[in-house]
Amino acid sequence: MVRLKSSAADSIAAAKVPPGTPAWITGDLIEATIRVWQPHYSEPITHEVAVQMLIRVEQLFGALCPRDAISKET
Numbered sequence: 001m002v003r004l005k006s007s008a009a010d011s012i013a014a015a016k017v018p019p020g021t022p023a024w025i026t027g028d029l030i031e032a033t034i035r036v037w038q039p040h041y042s043e044p045i046t047h048e049v050a051v052q053m054l055i056r057v058e059q060l061f062g063a064l065c066p067r068d069a070i071s072k073e074t
Contacts, residue, residue: 018048025054 016027033050045053 016047018051021051022055024058025051029054 016030017025030047030050033053034045034047037050037053038045
């Protein structure tokens with residue numbers, strides 16, 4: 001098996017990040033999301049759908065754990 005150099009692998013992962021995606025969502029995170037959730041969906045999960053899934057999870061976390069509540073605990 002041929003392994004890509006890390007810079008080449010990073011470039012490939014970055015190429016799969018849709019335009020307008022928040023900076024905290026990386027190509028690797030998108031790929032991991034698809035890998036984890038695809039077995040549970042009958043339709044293929046696109047990179048755009050994976051980004052929407054990640055954004056919604058972030059929004060849910062923000063609603064459940066507001067930043068001001070987190071900063072008070074630390």
